[in-house]
Amino acid sequence: MDTVKNVFSVDLLERYAAKGHGVITCMAAGNDVIVLGTSKGWVIRHDFGMGESYDLDLSAGNRTGEQPVHRIFVDPGGSHCIAVVFSGGDVDIYYTHAKWSKPRILNKLKGVVVNTVAWNRQQITEASTREIILGTDNGQLYEMSVDEKDKKEKYINNLYELSELPEAFMGLQMEVASLGNATRYYVMAVTPTRLYSFTGIGALDTVFASYSDRAVHFMELPGDIPNRQESIISLGIIYMVPDVSGSIELYFFIKQRRAVHFAWLSGAGIYHGDLNFGAQHSSSNGDENFVENKALLSYSKLSDGGEAVKPRSLAVSEFHYLILIGDKVKVVNRISENIIEELQFDHASESASRAIIGLCGDATAGLFYAYDQNSIFQVSVQDEGRDMWQVYLDLKEYATALANCRDPFQRDQVYLVQAEAAFSTKDFFRAASFYSKISYLLSFEEITLKFISINEQDALRTFLLRKLDNLRKDDKCQITMISTWATELYLDKINRLLLEDDTASNNHSSEYYSIIQEFRAFLSDSKDVLDEVTTMTLLESYGRVDELVYFANLKEHYEIVVHHYIQQGEAKKALEVLQKPAVNVELQYKFAPDLIMLDAYETVESWMITSNLNPRRLIPAMMRYSSEPHAKNETHEVIKYLEYCVHRLLNEDTGVHNLLLSLYATQEDDSALLRFLQCKFGKGRANGPEFFYDPKYALRLCLKEKRMRACVHIYSMMSMHEEAVALALQVDPELAMAEADKVEDDEDLRKKLWLMVAKHVIEQEKGTKRENIRKAIAFLKETDGLLKIEDILPFFPDFALIDDFKEAICTSLEDYNKQIEQLKQEMNEATHGADNIRNDITALAQRYAVIESDEGCGVCRRKILTVGGLERVARGYTSVGLMAPFYVFPCGHSFHAQCLIAHVTQSSNLAQAEYMLDLQKQLSLLSVESTKDSNGMVAEEESLTSMTPEDKLRSQLDDAIASECPFCGDLMIREISLPFILPDEVNVSSWDIKPPQLLSGQKSLSLVL
Secondary structure (H helix, E strand, O other): OOOOOOOEEEEEEEOOOOOOOOOEEEEEEEOOEEEEEEOOOEEEEEEOOOOEEEEEEOOOOOOOOOOOEEEEEEOOOOOEEEEEEEEOOEEEEEEEEOOOOOOEEOHHHOOOOEEEEEOOOOOOOOOEOOOEEEEEOOOEEEEEEOEOOOOOOOEEEEEEEOOOOOOOOOEEEEEEEEEOOEEEEEEEEEOOOEEEEEEEEOOHHHHHHHHHOOOOEEEEOOOOOOOOEEEEEEOOEEEEEEOOOOOOEEEEEEEOOEEEEEEEEOOOOEEEEEEOOOOOEEOOOOOEEOEEEEEEEOHHHHOOOOOOOOOOEEEEOOOEEEEEEOOEEEEEEOOOOOEEEEEOOOOOHHHOOOOOOEEEEEOOOOEEEEEOOOOEEEEEEOOOOOOHHHHHHHOOOHHHHHHOOOOHHHHHHHHHHHHHHHHHOOOHHHHHHHHOOOOOOOOHHHHHHHHHHOOOHHHHHHHHHHHHHHOOOOOHHHHHHHHHHHHHHHHHHHHHHHHHOOOHHHOOOOHHHHHHHHHHHHHHHHOOOOOHHHHHHHHHHOOOHHHHHHHHHHOOOHHHHHHHHHHOOOHHHHHHHHOOOOOOOHHHHHHHHHHHHHOHHHHHHHHHHOOOOOHHHHHHHHHHHHOOOOOOOOOOHHHHHHHHHHHHOOOOOHHHHHHHHHHHHOOOOOHHHHHHHHOOOOOOOOOOOOOOOOHHHHHHHHHHOOOHHHHHHHHHHOOOHHHHHHHHHHHOHHHHHHHHHOOOOOHHHHHHHHHHHHHHHHHHOOOOHHHHHHHHHHHHHHOOOOOOHHHHHHHOOOOOOHHHHHHHHHHHHHHHHHHHHHHHHHHHHHHHHHHHHHHHHHHHHOOOOOOOOOOEOOOOOOEOOOOOOOOOOOOOOOOEOOEOOEEEOOOOOEEEHHHHHHHHHHHOOHHHHHHHHHHHHHHHHOOOOOOEOOOOOEOOOOOHHHOOHHHHHHHHHHHHHHOOOOOOOHHHHHHOOOOOOOOOOOOHHHHOOOOOOOOOOOOOOOOOO
């Protein structure tokens, strides 16, 4: 494939990285921190994130001679570091922290050669390593934990030891996951020939202890070991030191804090695969194996056709392997296993003879490094996944290729390859599906011509349908055009199927039935984009009436749908359409005549459940139905509907009531008609009639149909009682009597009606004369005394004998005598009552009251019988000798006239007060004085009928002010609700004590005396 350059690039990062402390022997990186081990036992830390660097002497003057750092390990966070130092035949393990200036020797590991370290990425912190695993050269695995603040390691436990084939552990990786309250461990370890897997739930020592009684799962790959140097990778970091015994590397690639694939630089090749911790595949020994898509990359593929060259070191990115062969780093695509680049290193002139020692990676920072004895090179990655779509496409992994596409052109290329592959194998439907997803590489016309040229109409239809799914909503013109073309292809397919098999339309399991269902689903999905006129024209031209109705229903052209169902005689389906909320109610009225004639029962049932109908507009349809003859035992559906409107919906329309009345009138049994006429539908409604039909129309109709009882009721209802009784006498005298008895508020009319009945009864009797007289006398008793014998005598013949009426006449005379006696008694009682009244009037004129000499006025508190006092005489009054006029009430209270007038006017409303003052003013204008006795009363010789104007005015004034005691009557009761201080009296002075002549807190009216 065409290689995109500069995916990987090399830059010199640090030329003199060892800082004169020997040469670089090993290197590790994590979190933008590089830690070097030198041949003189120094550890040099470069923190590029902080821009800091410092040196640390591991020997600290305790040893002499060369003390090379054999291996060095750094955690992914760049805080914790473990170094393995050789000195002669001795081995020491050191631990350093990023914050420390001095190393700490791990005494419990003295003499143990640690080749590899597995860090607990999920749980490690800056202060503590938590549990880590150490792999040694004698096939042992140790568990250890170190804290920054502790002076020595917390513990070191022996977890596992190879017994079957003791080999050195050369690579370790650990993946930890939390499962609720438990922890699951997955550990992968490699030796020169085997890859071991350990997994379990619980503590780390518990997991490894479980393998004491069961076999360990491993993969064996014997082969020649790379022979120049040794390399160890832990947590995305490769550790390399020169060593004649060879080098084995194990690498986990970390993505989003989880290992997703691994690579093992074995003797047989690069063994690699994916890690899927979400899947659980049990092995034969019961272990869970999370490795998928395993493969072996042979070293022969890296030799460019020549002799296979063993790699010296390895680093793994997301999609590529960086393999160190000689002095070059070959970049190999992990998926295609092809070499895409070769990286060259520009050494300084003084180190031109020096070769690259190894590679290491910083999983946290996503960087890679190469180093020689003195310098560090940085290998940068720029968008390494940009060509992966092409890699997967070449491998025909189309789904993965699409997932890695960056733009529509790349996706089009993938779809095109898939479409061409399917087309070449004559899988035209699948090809159509892929062609429909192409937007740029091929035009719409080119693709359609491919299918037209081979006459693949079905595949072309599939392409059009899939193309519709992939078009944007704003491509309205193209969507409409393609939808219309697809509609025509569907119709053509349906016709071809009918031509091939005439019985296909009756077979629901046939291809014809399936394509019909598919076509209807298409119409439903495309109803908003299809042109209505064009689509209906196509359906009509192909004779697809059912689909035309279906489409009209989708487009809410309900008139077409209903008309079709009526033509087919399917009234129920038509009514179901009309009942939809979206249907215009006008269609109900339009099709009502046809529907009620087609199926009256279903139509009426539909009307009754439709709430927005106006029954008046259904009258033409109901009259059409009613004009047709019906069987006697057949339910009249229109009557049923009208009764529903009148009784349930309380319809008040005169036309509806008239129609129901007319239908009742044509029935053989008039009981329903009479019940209808007797119902008062409007009773209880304010300002409304008791009935809503036209009584004149009802009368004409009932007379026409000979419904005499109904006519009697209508006459009576129209207050035409004489006509009602006259007509009732022709039908039933009992009915006439009932009608006559209905009149209650007009005694004369009621008597007249009973006389009509009596005349008819007497004239219609066919018995003997004496028998007729007895019946007439019995009829009089039914009138409850309304008619007398003398009222009906004129109706008998002149030659009737008086003896026949003797009993009745005597009874009548006795009744008259009783009435006369009763009148006399009433006259006597009236005369006696008049005498009593006259006596009361005389006694009233003689009334008097006794007043004590010290009796005080109820208002001013001065004595009533004051002689020569300062009291002024009220205007219109005359003083009694030397005393002022006064009033005495039966309750014992007494008042000066002036005080009483002032008090009453102040306590009355404005209108009453003005009336009293006006009477007093008129009295003052009269100059004529009436004769008064010593008590101030009117002279006895003057009668009531000869009162002077002054006396009349004074009487009126007395009635106004002295009709009741102001302290004991209603006036005092009304004052209870008045506040002590009125709202308009806000002045504090209103509380001052004032003279008794003025009442505090009261509204005063001035009196002119």
